[in-house]
Amino acid sequence: xxxxxLGGIHLMLFSQTAFNMRxxxxxxxxxxxxxxxxxxxxxxxxxxxxxxxxxxxxxxxxIDAQSRAPDLVIVVDNASSxxxxxxxxxxxxxxxxxxxxHNTGGAGGFAAGIARALDLGATALWLMDDDTLPAPGALEAxxxxxxxxxxxxxxxxxxxxxxxxxxxxxxxxxxSGIPGHPRIRSASFVSVLVDAATARECGPPIADYxxxxxxxxxxxxxxxxxxxxxxxxxxxxxxxxxxxxDPGARFFYEVRNKTWLFTRSRCLAPGExxxxxxxxxxxxxxxxxxxxxxxxxxxxxxxxxxxxxxSGPRPNAAVLTDKGSDRP
Numbered sequence: 001x002x003x004x005x006l007g008g009i010h011l012m013l014f015s016q017t018a019f020n021m022r023x024x025x026x027x028x029x030x031x032x033x034x035x036x037x038x039x040x041x042x043x044x045x046x047x048x049x050x051x052x053x054x055x056x057x058x059x060x061x062x063i064d065a066q067s068r069a070p071d072l073v074i075v076v077d078n079a080s081s082x083x084x085x086x087x088x089x090x091x092x093x094x095x096x097x098x099x100x101x102h103n104t105g106g107a108g109g110f111a112a113g114i115a116r117a118l119d120l121g122a123t124a125l126w127l128m129d130d131d132t133l134p135a136p137g138a139l140e141a142x143x144x145x146x147x148x149x150x151x152x153x154x155x156x157x158x159x160x161x162x163x164x165x166x167x168x169x170x171x172x173x174x175x176s177g178i179p180g181h182p183r184i185r186s187a188s189f190v191s192v193l194v195d196a197a198t199a200r201e202c203g204p205p206i207a208d209y210x211x212x213x214x215x216x217x218x219x220x221x222x223x224x225x226x227x228x229x230x231x232x233x234x235x236x237x238x239x240x241x242x243x244x245x246d247p248g249a250r251f252f253y254e255v256r257n258k259t260w261l262f263t264r265s266r267c268l269a270p271g272e273x274x275x276x277x278x279x280x281x282x283x284x285x286x287x288x289x290x291x292x293x294x295x296x297x298x299x300x301x302x303x304x305x306x307x308x309x310x311s312g313p314r315p316n317a318a319v320l321t322d323k324g325s326d327r328p
Contacts (some may be wrong), residue, residue: 041143044122044244045070048109048189049130050078053087055239056130060092063128069139070126072096074116076109096120104320105297109216110189111316115204118196127215132190133237141234142193151196152226153219155187156234166190166238173230181229189215191236198222206260207320208313212250213257217255220267246291251300252307255284259308 045063049056056075063073073092077084077099088097098112111128117125124146126139138156145154158169169190173182192215205218219228247254258280262273284301291297313319 002297016088031247041146042072042123043070043122043126043139043143043193044072044120044124045112045126045128046074046076046113046117047130047138048078048106048113049080049084049126050103050105050109051080051082052130053080053082053084056084057087057091058119059128059130059132059134060095062133062136062187062214064194065136066134066139067137067304068143070139072117072120072122074098074099074113076113078103078105078109098316100320102322105206105210105214106189107205107209108316108319110214110218111204111207112320114194114199118200123196125196125199127189127192127194128236129190129238131239133239134191135235135237138191138234138236139193139303142191142231145181145229145231145234146193146195149181149227149229151229152195153184153187153222153228154193154231154234155184155228156191157230157232157235158188158190158232158236158238161237161239168240169238171230176227176229178229180233181231184228184230185223186216186219187228187230188219191234192219192223198226202235203317207316209257209260210253212253213261217257217261217265217267220261221265224267224269237290246293248291248293248296249299249300251297252304254287255301255304256308259305260313263308308311 047056047059047063060073060075060328063070073094074096075088075092075098077097079100079102085097085099088095096116098116100109100112104112107131114125114127124143128134134156142154142156145151155171158166160166169188171184171187173184176183199222202221205214209217212277222228261267262277262280268276288294288297
């Protein structure tokens with residue numbers, strides 16, 4: 001039912017361009033292929049943005065420069081007011097643009113973008129933040145891993161601007177038995193390739209997460225009982241202001257969304273809940289230790305716990321169509 005609701009949202013909110021119509025003609029064929037060979041994969045790149053025109057411009061140039069370019073690029077614009085629409089219209093006319101009526105955060109943006117890509121018949125989804133710069137061979141390396149090892153998900157190696165591995169986007173790994181490709185249990189939306197058939201089975205990200213932990217919950221859900229791989233040959237740069245930062249008011253979303261994840265999501269097995277709960281407690285302790293305003297962090301901790309316990313996330317259809325008036 002949820003997929004049907006999302007399809008209705010798309011018909012209501014987003015007009016079809018000639019490029020979209022051409023892709024839709026291919027979708028019945030693409031949907032019949034569960035995991036197709038590298039040369040036949042129909043790859044949709046989904047990029048979510050909000051008022052970061054210059055960062056988005058760099059990401060799109062890097063996508064265009066791929067040694068194996070995606071077949072379709074979808075940009076989800078979270079109601080930007082900084083000239084993003086003009087950039088896309090003037091310099092990237094082939095991009096399929098979804099302009100949302102209000103800012104739904106990364107969670108809502110990826111939920112809408114993934115649904116759009118599946119509607120257009122993609123067999124693989126390359127998910128990417130707007131502040132990501134993929135190296136020219138990033139997608140080709142991910143697809144090579146898909147063709148050879150058939151994972152449900154493959155993640156790029158994420159570096160910061162100084163060349164170091166980015167601590168915010170470096171997943172825990174364990175041996176996989178596959179040379180050069182450690183196994184992972186979760187990944188971030190900075191650069192990850194997802195098998196479209198698995199995405200259809202597991203449903204979209206939860207839009208009401210808004211930001212933080214939406215990618216964590218989504219990839220945990222995709223990879224419960226399925227193979228996920230880190231692909232070190234696929235390299236991207238995550239252009240954050242710093243490799244780590246004080247969460248401040250955003251700590252609310254970290255706490256509320258983790259509470260939802262542990263109490264309302266089926267992404268973790270029972271034993272995993274204990275393991276990840278302990279890891280979360282340590283992460284929150286480090287956040288307090290490094291914060292310049294612990295009073296504010298304590299306030300957001302209380303607000304987040306109360307919001308997470310009081311009610312669960314709203315259906316995606318409600319989040320994507322309302323005006324965002326009741327978002328904290």
